[in-house]
Amino acid sequence: MTAWRRTHTCGELRESNIGQTVTLNGWVNTTRIYNDQVFIDLRDRYGLTQVVFESDRPDTFKAACEARGEWVLSVTGKVRPRQPGKANLKLATGQIEVEAHELRVLNRCPTPPFEVHSIPQEDGTLADPELANEDLRLQYRFLDLRRPGLQRTLQVRHRMNKVIRDYLDSRRFLELETPLLGRSTPEGARDYLVPSRVHLGQWYALPQSPQLYKQLLMVSGYDRYFQIARCLRDEDLRADRQPEFTQLDVEMSFVEMDDVFEVMEGLVADIFQKCVGLSIPTPFPRLKYADVMLRYGSDKPDLRYGLEIVELSDLGAKMDLPPFREALSLGGKVRGLNAKGGSAKFSRKNLDDMGEALRRAGGRMLGYVKVEDGGKISGSITKALTPELQTELTARLNAAPGDLLLLGAADTQDAVCQTLGVLRQQVAQKLELVEKATRKVAVAWIIDFPSFLWDDEEKRWVANHHPFTAPLDEDLPLLESDPGKVRAKAYDLVINGYEAAGGSIRIHNPEVQARLFRCLGMSDEQARQRFGFLLDALKYGAPPHGGIAFGLDRLTMILTGTSNMRDVIAFPKNQKARDLMTGAPAPVDPKQLKEVGL
Numbered sequence: 001m002t003a004w005r006r007t008h009t010c011g012e013l014r015e016s017n018i019g020q021t022v023t024l025n026g027w028v029n030t031t032r033i034y035n036d037q038v039f040i041d042l043r044d045r046y047g048l049t050q051v052v053f054e055s056d057r058p059d060t061f062k063a064a065c066e067a068r069g070e071w072v073l074s075v076t077g078k079v080r081p082r083q084p085g086k087a088n089l090k091l092a093t094g095q096i097e098v099e100a101h102e103l104r105v106l107n108r109c110p111t112p113p114f115e116v117h118s119i120p121q122e123d124g125t126l127a128d129p130e131l132a133n134e135d136l137r138l139q140y141r142f143l144d145l146r147r148p149g150l151q152r153t154l155q156v157r158h159r160m161n162k163v164i165r166d167y168l169d170s171r172r173f174l175e176l177e178t179p180l181l182g183r184s185t186p187e188g189a190r191d192y193l194v195p196s197r198v199h200l201g202q203w204y205a206l207p208q209s210p211q212l213y214k215q216l217l218m219v220s221g222y223d224r225y226f227q228i229a230r231c232l233r234d235e236d237l238r239a240d241r242q243p244e245f246t247q248l249d250v251e252m253s254f255v256e257m258d259d260v261f262e263v264m265e266g267l268v269a270d271i272f273q274k275c276v277g278l279s280i281p282t283p284f285p286r287l288k289y290a291d292v293m294l295r296y297g298s299d300k301p302d303l304r305y306g307l308e309i310v311e312l313s314d315l316g317a318k319m320d321l322p323p324f325r326e327a328l329s330l331g332g333k334v335r336g337l338n339a340k341g342g343s344a345k346f347s348r349k350n351l352d353d354m355g356e357a358l359r360r361a362g363g364r365m366l367g368y369v370k371v372e373d374g375g376k377i378s379g380s381i382t383k384a385l386t387p388e389l390q391t392e393l394t395a396r397l398n399a400a401p402g403d404l405l406l407l408g409a410a411d412t413q414d415a416v417c418q419t420l421g422v423l424r425q426q427v428a429q430k431l432e433l434v435e436k437a438t439r440k441v442a443v444a445w446i447i448d449f450p451s452f453l454w455d456d457e458e459k460r461w462v463a464n465h466h467p468f469t470a471p472l473d474e475d476l477p478l479l480e481s482d483p484g485k486v487r488a489k490a491y492d493l494v495i496n497g498y499e500a501a502g503g504s505i506r507i508h509n510p511e512v513q514a515r516l517f518r519c520l521g522m523s524d525e526q527a528r529q530r531f532g533f534l535l536d537a538l539k540y541g542a543p544p545h546g547g548i549a550f551g552l553d554r555l556t557m558i559l560t561g562t563s564n565m566r567d568v569i570a571f572p573k574n575q576k577a578r579d580l581m582t583g584a585p586a587p588v589d590p591k592q593l594k595e596v597g598l
Contacts, residue, residue, distance in 0.1 A: 181205075185205070
């Protein structure tokens with residue numbers, strides 16, 4: 001083994017190494033074969049080095065001629081300067097090359113199912129080749145992971161985890177582990193269940209989060225806890241969701257929201273500074289849930305651009321548009337936004353497609369007005385606008401020539417928020433507002449969430465976050481009389497349109513916890529059956545406590561600028577929750593089922 005052990009990585013050698021004898025290990029990135037020379041770019045995760053095989057060494061020359069892409073080689077040779085005019089400024093190692101004296105083939109490779117090689121760029125980085133179909137890449141993930149883009153992403157993820165641990169350790173937090181096998185508590189998403197072989201007919205649940213355990217740690221006196229925890233939820237997937245994911249779980253005792261915010265703002269600023277070199281000012285803005293729903297149509301708004309939604313119900317009532325008036329008569333709303341400079345960028349088909357998307361999202365109608373030079377207007381609702389309404393509408397939306405004004409209506413407050421939020425995102429995409437905000441980070445806390453949501457299917461109130469979230473003190477009298485008006489001591493951290501973290505101040509009073517369970521339709525007996533251990537713990541001196549959980553996969557997405565969570569996880573599942581590389585999930589041997597009583 002000693003003979004082929006590397007002395008340097010493939011991204012390490014510089015002019016200062018000229019004259020040294022070195023050994024490099026890596027994969028064949030590209031080969032170029034000539035009559036008297038073979039050039040092999042040898043690659044590892046640190047970079048590329050050009051290796052030259054001269055014909056005056058016939059054994060190594062012949063072996064180099066046979067080498068193909070992704071073969072694993074060990075090369076020993078002398079570092080020399082490149083020929084005048086032959087330096088490759090795209091490579092950090094581009095001023096030198098290694099003249100090979102000895103070549104060992106450590107492993108051969110068949111032709112890969114897709115291109116893997118790295119491509120040097122003008123800025124000195126290595127770029128990915130043209131990407132193959134994602135399912136094929138997931139099937140051969142061990143090859144896909146050789147791409148420099150994925151390697152850089154996973155390096156950022158490693159760095160982020162180290163920054164987290166260092167920061168929290170410096171603030172007296174303890175990293176503690178909680179169980180992976182626990183009890184199923186049917187609140188929230190579906191559990192992944194594990195049958196017990198020892199206790200036939202009984203089941204463990206894999207953790208959706210360490211929520212209850214971290215509260216118990218607070219009761220136990222561990223006042224500052226964190227864990228980089230693996231969590232699992234059996235839910236429908238999308239680009240920013242996986243069945244198994246990683247979160248930073250944090251809990252603190254003797255705190256209120258301000259205390260949690262202060263510590264977490266410092267952590268987020270530290271992560272962005274040390275991982276991607278971006279400075280984020282603190283403290284972060286605090287926005288109320290009701291306000292962001294009105295202004296942005298979403299509780300996780302992308303604040304890198306404006307496009308604020310404006311209340312227009314009073315104007316809609318004056319327009320001769322039956323869909324608007326019908327929505328208003330049912331208690332709905334009319335709202336709009338100004339797509340600044342968008343008049344010429346949206347075709348009639350674009351607008352028709354957006355109107356159809358708005359109706360699918362629960363809206364009644366999309367109306368539009370294009371503002372032309374001289375204050376003239378055109379569009380689908382111009383006939384319904386008197387001169388007075390035109391003036392008032394353009395003033396309300398701060399319109400100028402070239403702007404596109406979009407108005408939507410829906411029958412309920414929730415529906416109009418949702419539909420205008422969808423509309424806002426579509427406009428931002430069409431105007432390329434996100435692309436124009438590259439390297440910009442917009443962070444805010446969202447606070448004052450409703451404690452409860454009404455479930456029409458089950459005809460009962462359900463917890464908006466989880467049933468251990470404390471209501472605002474001033475709203476406690478409304479728990480039994482008007483749960484819909486109760487606000488929670490809950491908070492989300494929103495970064496660039498993603499919910500990056502969410503948390504709350506917990507209920508530490510067992511009487512309040514029992515009241516909240518009853519509000520959710522749980523009898524005292526049901527609450528005791530499901531959460532008896534927590535209720536007991538709260539009775540034994542639970543301190544005021546609260547915490548937060550960061551989605552680390554999602555945070556890595558934000559740091560690296562990808563929109564696909566599968567790009568930030570080493571071995572992800574596909575959109576159907578399958579591991580295409582190993583074939584999981586898969587049938588098991590009947591003997592295994594019999595052992596667990598199935």
